[in-house]
Amino acid sequence: MSFKHKHLLGIAPLSVEEIMLILETADSFKEVSGREIKKVPALRGKTVVNLFFEPSTRTRTSFELAAKRLSADVINFTPSNSSVIKGETLLDTARNIEAMQADIIVLRHPAAGAAETLARGVKSSVINAGDGWHEHPTQALLDLYTLREKKRDFKGLKVAIVGDVAHSRVARSNIHALTKVGADVRVIGPRTMMPCGIERLGVRPYDNLDEGLRGVDVIMMLRLQLERQGRALFPTIREYSRLYGLTAERLKLAEPGALVMHPGPINRGVEIAPDVADSFASVILDQVTNGVAVRMGILYLLSGANE
Amino acid sequence: MTILIKGGQVIDPGRVNGPADVLIEQGKIAAVGPKLKAPANAKIIDATNKVVMPGFIDLHVHFREPGFEYKETIESGTAAAAAGGFTSVCCMPNTNPVNDNQSITEFILEKARAAGNANVFPVGAITKGSEGKELAEIGDLRRAGCVAISDDGLPVMNSLVMRRAMEYALAFDVPVVDHCEDLHLSEGGCMNEGFVSTQLGLQGVPAAAEDVMVARNLALAELTGARLHLAHLSTAGSVRMVREAKARGIKVTAEAAPHHFMLTEEAVCGYNTHAKMNPPLRTGMDVQAIKDGLRDGTIDVIATDHAPHATQEKQQEFAAAPNGIVGLETAWPLTLTLVEEGVLSLETAIAKLTTEPARAFSLKKGTLAPGADADVVIADLHEGWEVDPARFRSKGRNTPFAGWKVKGRITTTIVGGRIVHETT
Numbered sequence: 001m002s003f004k005h006k007h008l009l010g011i012a013p014l015s016v017e018e019i020m021l022i023l024e025t026a027d028s029f030k031e032v033s034g035r036e037i038k039k040v041p042a043l044r045g046k047t048v049v050n051l052f053f054e055p056s057t058r059t060r061t062s063f064e065l066a067a068k069r070l071s072a073d074v075i076n077f078t079p080s081n082s083s084v085i086k087g088e089t090l091l092d093t094a095r096n097i098e099a100m101q102a103d104i105i106v107l108r109h110p111a112a113g114a115a116e117t118l119a120r121g122v123k124s125s126v127i128n129a130g131d132g133w134h135e136h137p138t139q140a141l142l143d144l145y146t147l148r149e150k151k152r153d154f155k156g157l158k159v160a161i162v163g164d165v166a167h168s169r170v171a172r173s174n175i176h177a178l179t180k181v182g183a184d185v186r187v188i189g190p191r192t193m194m195p196c197g198i199e200r201l202g203v204r205p206y207d208n209l210d211e212g213l214r215g216v217d218v219i220m221m222l223r224l225q226l227e228r229q230g231r232a233l234f235p236t237i238r239e240y241s242r243l244y245g246l247t248a249e250r251l252k253l254a255e256p257g258a259l260v261m262h263p264g265p266i267n268r269g270v271e272i273a274p275d276v277a278d279s280f281a282s283v284i285l286d287q288v289t290n291g292v293a294v295r296m297g298i299l300y301l302l303s304g305a306n307e
Numbered sequence: 308m309t310i311l312i313k314g315g316q317v318i319d320p321g322r323v324n325g326p327a328d329v330l331i332e333q334g335k336i337a338a339v340g341p342k343l344k345a346p347a348n349a350k351i352i353d354a355t356n357k358v359v360m361p362g363f364i365d366l367h368v369h370f371r372e373p374g375f376e377y378k379e380t381i382e383s384g385t386a387a388a389a390a391g392g393f394t395s396v397c398c399m400p401n402t403n404p405v406n407d408n409q410s411i412t413e414f415i416l417e418k419a420r421a422a423g424n425a426n427v428f429p430v431g432a433i434t435k436g437s438e439g440k441e442l443a444e445i446g447d448l449r450r451a452g453c454v455a456i457s458d459d460g461l462p463v464m465n466s467l468v469m470r471r472a473m474e475y476a477l478a479f480d481v482p483v484v485d486h487c488e489d490l491h492l493s494e495g496g497c498m499n500e501g502f503v504s505t506q507l508g509l510q511g512v513p514a515a516a517e518d519v520m521v522a523r524n525l526a527l528a529e530l531t532g533a534r535l536h537l538a539h540l541s542t543a544g545s546v547r548m549v550r551e552a553k554a555r556g557i558k559v560t561a562e563a564a565p566h567h568f569m570l571t572e573e574a575v576c577g578y579n580t581h582a583k584m585n586p587p588l589r590t591g592m593d594v595q596a597i598k599d600g601l602r603d604g605t606i607d608v609i610a611t612d613h614a615p616h617a618t619q620e621k622q623q624e625f626a627a628a629p630n631g632i633v634g635l636e637t638a639w640p641l642t643l644t645l646v647e648e649g650v651l652s653l654e655t656a657i658a659k660l661t662t663e664p665a666r667a668f669s670l671k672k673g674t675l676a677p678g679a680d681a682d683v684v685i686a687d688l689h690e691g692w693e694v695d696p697a698r699f700r701s702k703g704r705n706t707p708f709a710g711w712k713v714k715g716r717i718t719t720t721i722v723g724g725r726i727v728h729e730t731t
Binding site (some may be wrong): 012089193197 | 352500502504506507508509510511577578622623624625626632
């Protein structure tokens with residue numbers, strides 16, 4: 001089976017087969033990252049541009065490593081040192097980059113739909129590395145990859161996503177990905193953090209953490225945007241942490257052997273207690289490792305689709 | 308100029324509906340009746356198989372001048388009006404500077420006279436700079452030619468200021484127009500709040516943001532006895548409250564824009580900035596409620612909220628793109644879809660573009676009664692055409708209806724006895 005898409009804009013447009021193909025492709029690249037010489041020539045001569053309109057060390061670094069391990073040339077383009085602050089539009093910026101023969105543009109942007117807008121305007125392949133609250137598909141794919149490693153089967157796997165679902169692209173992409181592969185997904189958080197009609201995405205909302213955690217196999221904690229404190233979503237970090245923070249005590253409500261995930265960077269002591277983040281249950285660092293392999297797989301598949 | 312419009316079906320809502328000729332002399336309607344004789348020097352317009360109506364009136368347009376001439380000017384806006392069959396338009400005060408004093412009003416009227424494409428009736432600001440704090444000189448605005456007052460787009464949030472505006476406006480018998488939006492509830496939102504906004508990851512504006520302000524305005528209209536006109540209703544809740552208020556005798560009129568009875572929030576999918584407007588496109592249930600409101604007269608007027616923007620502005624990311632679409636040149640065929648669906652009779656549909664808006668703002672327009680200004684539009688009901696923004700007279704190309712196959716065409720527009728638009 002070949003990958004038919006030119007872009008990776010979100011999980012929503014992908015079929016289960018395509019998701020599995022990405023995971024299987026990532027398998028072969030995970031092995032590369034374990035070698036003494038962590039490099040293959042698959043993308044030699046290709047140019048990958050990381051176009052990041054939001055600060056993100058982790059995702060950008062992961063993409064950069066992935067592209068370099070595939071022998072692509074990588075340019076990092078961030079608005080702080082570019083013409084963006086001179087008032088150039090997203091489309092013009094991207095067209096300039098394209099004029100330098102970029103094969104793949106990896107876009108992180110604060111506006112939902114930015115990747116889709118860009119994909120319509122340029123000939124390069126576009127990878128969405130996070131657009132507003134909309135999607136962060138590579139995060140969901142690396143989460144699935146990690147789950148597959150640890151739990152093998154997705155079918156019937158009980159997954160809880162905890163936190164500010166309304167304002168989270170990670171939550172949206174994971175809801176799409178997990179429901180597609182047959183997991184049983186619930187979302188937990190105060191109603192101020194639940195978007196309208198969330199049940200219609202095939203998940204069950206809970207506003208009580210203890211109730212929601214009962215019997216789950218996987219707990220995905222979302223990063224709390226601390227700047228939202230007091231702005232009507234939650235009164236104080238203290239209260240949020242008490243009501244929705246994952247503690248060792250609460251972890252016991254889940255199935256024995258339940259996994260704890262977090263897209264990072266974590267707020268220790270806010271949404272996740274330090275001992276939980278560092279516990280045996282936590283696969284947070286595996287997620288980071290797998291991120292490189294999954295992104296290698298995606299870059300590889302999209303560069304092939306381009307030819 | 309003497310013009311005889313022959314052989315058409317004249318629909319002058321509430322007065323005439325049937326085959327008749329229309330004679331125009333010296334800028335006025337001279338006669339309407341069967342088989343009129345053409346005076347010697349008359350230009351004859353053959354209106355066979357066409358309807359002949361009072362020129363349309365749009366209570367809600369944004370012509371961007373002064374301040375944003377790159378989006379639209381009074382000249383290009385009135386040319387778009389003429390092309391769409393509108394002979395009178397009411398332009399909103401959110402220009403730069405804001406139309407909150409008589410010199411801006413006079414400037415607008417002067418530009419309109421120079422362009423000569425359509426009658427322009429400015430709407431003055433309620434508050435200075437539309438800042439929602441101090442009342443503008445409403446008496447002066449009225450005397451200079453403003454026909455209504457509104458802080459459209461920057462709604463008056465302070466209920467006391469709104470109360471005072473309504474009370475003060477009573478002295479001038481001028482309607483107070485409100486764009487109903489609770490700015491706290493809508494803050495940061497760029498489309499309707501619902502499942503679609505959840506899927507797209509866009510911040511929503513709940514229907515309640517409109518409903519809350521409709522309720523407030525109705526309460527204040529009841530308190531003060533002022534004439535209230537509610538702009539571009541978009542929610543089922545608004546329609547329900549206005550219906551109830553009218554039944555209780557509150558002096559309120561209301562308008563709806565074609566996009567709010569043609570499209571739902573689904574049009575935003577794909578981050579289509581041409582489906583971004585304020586109030587946003589709502590759900591199918593709201594669309595149905597708007598149609599019901601138009602049918603039972605709760606909504607008196609169809610107004611376009613013509614809001615031109617430059618192409619590059621609409622090419623931005625969805626959240627960054629400005630609100631609004633152009634409407635003047637598509638209003639007629641879109642209104643006719645209501646007739647086709649059986650929501651409105653042809654005469655009622657035309658009334659919502661002519662007699663009803665004239666009544667809402669007390670304009671001496673919208674009729675073909677002998678002696679009236681000869682503002683006339685002749686249109687076809689059935690001719691199919693494809694909406695092509697490149698052919699718009701407006702500077703704005705921002706429409707979600709591009710490429711739509713529509714029916715019904717404006718063939719001739721006459722303002723004050725002068726032909727200002729003809730399709731060739």
